[in-house]
Amino acid sequence: MKAxxxxxxKTKVKRRGQLRSIWNRYKRNKxxxxxxxxxxLLVFFSLSAHFIVDYDxxxxxxxxxxxxxxxxxxxxGTDQYGRDIFARIIHGAKISIFMGLFNVAIxxxxxxxxxxxxxxxxxxxxxxxxxxxxxxxxIPQTLLAIxxxxxxxxxxxxxxxxxxxxxxxxxARIVRSAILTVRGQEYIEAARAYGTNDMRIIFKHVMPNAxxxxxxxxxxxxxxxxxxxxxxxxxxxxxSPPTPEWGSMLSEGKTYMRDYSYLVVFPGIAIVITVLALxxxxxxxxxxxxxxxxx
Amino acid sequence: MKKKILEIKDxxxxxxxxxxxxxxxxxxxxxxxxxxxLGLVGETGxxxxxxxxxxxxxxxxxxxxxxxxxxxxxxxxxxxxxxxEMQKLRGxxxxxxxxxxxxxxxxxxxxxxxxxEVLELHQAELGKKRIDERVDEILDMVGLQKERKVEYPxxxxxxxxQRIVIAMALACEPKLLLADEPTTALxxxxxxxxLEMMNRLKDTFSTSMMLITHDLGVVAQTCDSVAIMYAGRVxxxxxxxxxxxxxxxxxYTIGLFNSIPDLTKDTKRLSPIKGLMPDxxxxxxxxxxxxxCPECLDVCRYEMPEESCYGTHKIRxxxxx
Amino acid sequence: MSVPLLETKGxxxxxxxxxxxxxxxxxxxxxxxxxNTLGVVGESGCGKSTLGRTILRLIEPTEGEVxxxxxxxxxxxxxSMVAIREKMQIIFQDPYASLNPxxxxxxxxxxxxxxxxxxxxxxxxxxxxxxxxxxxxxxxRYENAYPHELDGxxxxxxxxxxxxxxxxxxxxxxxxxxxxxxxxxxxILNLMMDLQEEQKLTYLFxxxxxxxxxxxxxxxxxxxxxxxxxxAPSKELYSNPKHPYTQALLSAIPIPKxxxxxxxxxxxxxxxxxxxxxxxxRFAPRCPYINKDCTVAEPPLCEINENHFVLCTLx
Ligand SMILES: Nc1ncnc2c1ncn2[C@@H]1O[C@H](COP(=O)(O)OP(=O)(O)OP(=O)(O)O)[C@@H](O)[C@H]1O
Ligand SMILES: Nc1ncnc2c1ncn2[C@@H]1O[C@H](COP(=O)(O)OP(=O)(O)OP(=O)(O)O)[C@@H](O)[C@H]1O
Ligand SMILES: [Mg+2]
Ligand SMILES: [Mg+2]
Numbered sequence: 050m051k052a053x054x055x056x057x058x059k060t061k062v063k064r065r066g067q068l069r070s071i072w073n074r075y076k077r078n079k080x081x082x083x084x085x086x087x088x089x090l091l092v093f094f095s096l097s098a099h100f101i102v103d104y105d106x107x108x109x110x111x112x113x114x115x116x117x118x119x120x121x122x123x124x125x126g127t128d129q130y131g132r133d134i135f136a137r138i139i140h141g142a143k144i145s146i147f148m149g150l151f152n153v154a155i156x157x158x159x160x161x162x163x164x165x166x167x168x169x170x171x172x173x174x175x176x177x178x179x180x181x182x183x184x185x186x187x188i189p190q191t192l193l194a195i196x197x198x199x200x201x202x203x204x205x206x207x208x209x210x211x212x213x214x215x216x217x218x219x220x221a222r223i224v225r226s227a228i229l230t231v232r233g234q235e236y237i238e239a240a241r242a243y244g245t246n247d248m249r250i251i252f253k254h255v256m257p258n259a260x261x262x263x264x265x266x267x268x269x270x271x272x273x274x275x276x277x278x279x280x281x282x283x284x285x286x287x288x289s290p291p292t293p294e295w296g297s298m299l300s301e302g303k304t305y306m307r308d309y310s311y312l313v314v315f316p317g318i319a320i321v322i323t324v325l326a327l328x329x330x331x332x333x334x335x336x337x338x339x340x341x342x343x344x
Numbered sequence: 345m346k347k348k349i350l351e352i353k354d355x356x357x358x359x360x361x362x363x364x365x366x367x368x369x370x371x372x373x374x375x376x377x378x379x380x381x382l383g384l385v386g387e388t389g390x391x392x393x394x395x396x397x398x399x400x401x402x403x404x405x406x407x408x409x410x411x412x413x414x415x416x417x418x419x420x421x422x423x424x425x426x427x428x429e430m431q432k433l434r435g436x437x438x439x440x441x442x443x444x445x446x447x448x449x450x451x452x453x454x455x456x457x458x459x460x461e462v463l464e465l466h467q468a469e470l471g472k473k474r475i476d477e478r479v480d481e482i483l484d485m486v487g488l489q490k491e492r493k494v495e496y497p498x499x500x501x502x503x504x505x506q507r508i509v510i511a512m513a514l515a516c517e518p519k520l521l522l523a524d525e526p527t528t529a530l531x532x533x534x535x536x537x538x539l540e541m542m543n544r545l546k547d548t549f550s551t552s553m554m555l556i557t558h559d560l561g562v563v564a565q566t567c568d569s570v571a572i573m574y575a576g577r578v579x580x581x582x583x584x585x586x587x588x589x590x591x592x593x594x595x596y597t598i599g600l601f602n603s604i605p606d607l608t609k610d611t612k613r614l615s616p617i618k619g620l621m622p623d624x625x626x627x628x629x630x631x632x633x634x635x636x637c638p639e640c641l642d643v644c645r646y647e648m649p650e651e652s653c654y655g656t657h658k659i660r661x662x663x664x665x
Numbered sequence: 666m667s668v669p670l671l672e673t674k675g676x677x678x679x680x681x682x683x684x685x686x687x688x689x690x691x692x693x694x695x696x697x698x699x700x701n702t703l704g705v706v707g708e709s710g711c712g713k714s715t716l717g718r719t720i721l722r723l724i725e726p727t728e729g730e731v732x733x734x735x736x737x738x739x740x741x742x743x744x745s746m747v748a749i750r751e752k753m754q755i756i757f758q759d760p761y762a763s764l765n766p767x768x769x770x771x772x773x774x775x776x777x778x779x780x781x782x783x784x785x786x787x788x789x790x791x792x793x794x795x796x797x798x799x800x801x802x803x804x805x806r807y808e809n810a811y812p813h814e815l816d817g818x819x820x821x822x823x824x825x826x827x828x829x830x831x832x833x834x835x836x837x838x839x840x841x842x843x844x845x846x847x848x849x850x851x852x853i854l855n856l857m858m859d860l861q862e863e864q865k866l867t868y869l870f871x872x873x874x875x876x877x878x879x880x881x882x883x884x885x886x887x888x889x890x891x892x893x894x895x896x897a898p899s900k901e902l903y904s905n906p907k908h909p910y911t912q913a914l915l916s917a918i919p920i921p922k923x924x925x926x927x928x929x930x931x932x933x934x935x936x937x938x939x940x941x942x943x944x945x946x947r948f949a950p951r952c953p954y955i956n957k958d959c960t961v962a963e964p965p966l967c968e969i970n971e972n973h974f975v976l977c978t979l980x
Contacts, residue, residue: 236763243827385846444761501715502759605880
């Protein structure tokens with residue numbers, strides 16, 4: 050019976066780090082690596098925006114240079130106020146990406162707590178909490194955000210609060226259903242049998258097994274947040290005008306789209322790339338976190 | 345000659361892991377005639393599940409792959425079949441009962457709905473009402489009360505879940521049924537009932553069956569022929585009579601029979617085969633069983649034995665030449 | 666007389682279902698002395714696992730008492746319950762479903778050590794994990810493996826190592842070997858018997874395999890639809906089964922020999938629904954010796970021989 054032990058005693062085992070093997074698995078997914086590369090590029094640009102082009106170029110109006118086609122001087126052209134679109138996109142990246150990330154991080158945390166409490170304990174706690182969430186879910190997310198901003202007043206902080214509140218119910222719902230599918234498993238029972246407390250069960254045993262759909266939702270929601278910031282800004286409820294922001298660039302450019310299509314093409318591409326990168330990363334991460342798909 | 349429903353020739357399957365390549369199946373040959381039942385026996389880790397997963401083409405993506413060999417299903421080579429074509433075969437031509445009943449049921453769907461879903465997929469022509477009746481019949485066949493179809497998997501006991509999984513596989517009346525340890529969680533009386541049900545299925549629809557089990561008693565009762573696997577190879581096969589009557593046997597087979605707890609004797613300790621299944625990443629040279637073999641010869645250490653035939657009885661061992 | 670390590674009195678567990686109450690465990694009285702093994706056998710779905718789980722309070726009983734070392738643990742509050750959990754462990758039936766698929770073997774075994782604060786620091790934990798793996802015969806190499814990469818026998822060894830990690834006195838073994846092949850089954854059973862001797866463990870050994878339970882148990886209880894219908898010392902039960910269900914169970918064991926005939930003695934008749942069961946003996950609809958008393962009231966419990974109890978109107 051001990052044969053197994055003896056034969057293999059010689060091969061020394063190193064304990065592999067958890068993060069390392071996740072990274073190893075992630076690495077093999079080519080599309081996910083592309084996503085990561087794109088995201089890294091975007092983050093790099095937004096962090097070093099000040100070194101690449103002056104912020105001034107992004108907000109300073111220059112009527113002589115209105116509607117310049119893309120050229121060497123303005124590689125993405127200029128808008129109706131003569132502002133350099135390249136500069137506006139680079140500086141806008143900061144707002145869009147970081148607000149998106151921040152929004153998802155907070156909404157995910159709060160939503161997960163609510164969802165896991167509801168899913169794990171079930172019963173009337175579940176009933177009450179989820180009915181409240183349902184009320185929020187019944188209101189379209191954008192409309193909800195608009196109403197919250199309208200009540201709180203305009204401003205970046207209020208905009209964030211509005212977006213977070215409107216995203217929480219979705220996360221709560223997804224986390225709850227993911228937890229329901231793993232709650233009844235025997236390994237949860239085994240953990241209870243040696244006296245693990247509920248918090249640890251949720252975070253150590255339930256969550257890691259429920260993470261797949263949650264990550265996908267998170268990346269989708271980040272894309273949604275970027276678009277929402279855009280539409281709210283357009284309605285005058287978000288970022289105020291001179292500040293460069295992809296969404297507001299898009300909506301401002303809409304008026305001139307027929308004659309100067311590049312006004313919307315470049316911010317549009319920026320948004321598409323960000324969203325795409327996020328989705329690729331999300332898919333890759335979901336697979337990398339599942340050791341059963343280990344390769 | 346009888347038609348063969350399944351023929352596996354020289355099959356090799358491996359899994360790629362971070363620690364190295366797991367050689368799960370190494371040159372497996374199997375044949376199954378129409379309407380027959382084949383018992384596939386072998387120690388845990390011998391590659392039984394891997395073999396049936398290869399037939400179903402359900403090996404884990406990217407990790408498991410067939411490196412060599414052909415699988416003929418009803419005379420057609422399915423080795424290179426595309427996923428969409430394979431989907432058409434699954435359920436109708438070949439159906440599988442999975443080993444872990446607990447993980448192959450959907451925890452958030454009631455069991456009645458799950459069985460109905462299978463029927464809708466494969467026998468849509470029945471119509472809604474008839475499907476409902478069929479669900480009741482099927483549950484009854486595996487000894488579950490039909491009122492309980494509204495309940496969810498976690499409300500059933502281990503054996504009941506296993507019966508539900510069996511019911512789902514039988515529901516679509518496949519031509520070939522691959523049953524991966526279908527009765528492990530069942531007590532003897534229910535097991536007898538389930539096996540009888542499978543036999544009936546075999547008679548009415550001339551279903552062929554591959555029954556993976558480690559219960560040699562079950563094999564004796566239900567199978568026509570037996571194949572014994574060790575480390576990804578069939579080391580002995582033959583008709584029921586070949587295997588169960590004394591005579592020439594592979595030392596592993598002898599060990600297997602000796603490990604069975606004997607009800608008629610009064611020993612406290614059981615006598616298992618010494619040692620464990622070899623590490624499939626690092627299989628020993630020669631005969632894979634040699635490190636545990638009580639009758640190990642010198643050749644066994646470096647040379648893989650050939651198959652020797654005695655009529656229907658085939659053994660892969662250096663003791664017999 | 667010494668106090669038994671574990672005792673249940675009138676233990677009941679009813680599940681609420683859409684159609685009424687499901688009597689999963691109905692008035693079970695058992696006693697296990699320290700260092701002994703009680704085997705529990707019975708039909709699939711008769712409440713064996715539920716019994717094991719209620720004893721560990723993984724499910725709250727509807728009624729009744731569970732005494733561990735003479736103290737009723739059902740009355741324990743959360744905190745004292747956590748303390749006693751170390752002493753009582755469980756090994757599950759399905760070695761795959763009972764292991765967290767996202768954790769490596771090493772982490773699975775280390776987790777209870779951390780939770781129960783048995784070892785301090787990384788190094789001590791690692792050493793203890795290694796020694797536990799060695800005890801159950803798992804190579805060190807598997808420390809980093811995930812459960813899905815292992816075969817059934819090795820998975821079950823992990824389950825055993827996890828249960829042993831907290832130095833329990835009492836282990837509920839819920840069909841620990843039914844998913845394993847005969848050779849590994851014999852190895853695991855030998856391992857469990859060795860461990861019992863070394864560490865003076867007490868087992869509640871649940872199984873449906875009558876040939877297995879004979880080897881490991883001192884006493885056997887036969888359950889049918891939530892009731893304990895017969896209880897006797899191991900040898901006595903096999904040589905002298907009294908209850909018709911026990912007899913049927915024993916005669917249905919498939920024998921690994923040829924020419925035993927393919928027809929087995931299948932118990933005929935409808936299984937009584939465990940949901941709001943009719944009064945009287947629960948085996949009555951399938952019993953070959955049924956008489957009019959059987960469906961009227963609960964049959965009495967009689968002691969036929971010393972320590973041999975039967976719940977049947979025949980005696
Ligand atoms: N997904 C996987 N990744 C890596 N190795 C695997 C994987 N699945 C199976 N294996 C390995 O392949 C070998 C054969 O496994 P398989 O499941 O086919 O055995 P089995 O004969 O069905 O055993 P059991 O009786 O325990 O079910 C084992 O050594 C196992 O560890
Ligand atoms: N959580 C639950 N909710 C409702 N009913 C349940 C629940 N758990 C178990 N049951 C029911 O209780 C009865 C006994 O189940 P249990 O799991 O104890 O059976 P068992 O004897 O262990 O069977 P097996 O040998 O098949 O594992 C079954 O009818 C089952 O459907
Ligand atoms: Mg298997
Ligand atoms: Mg059970």
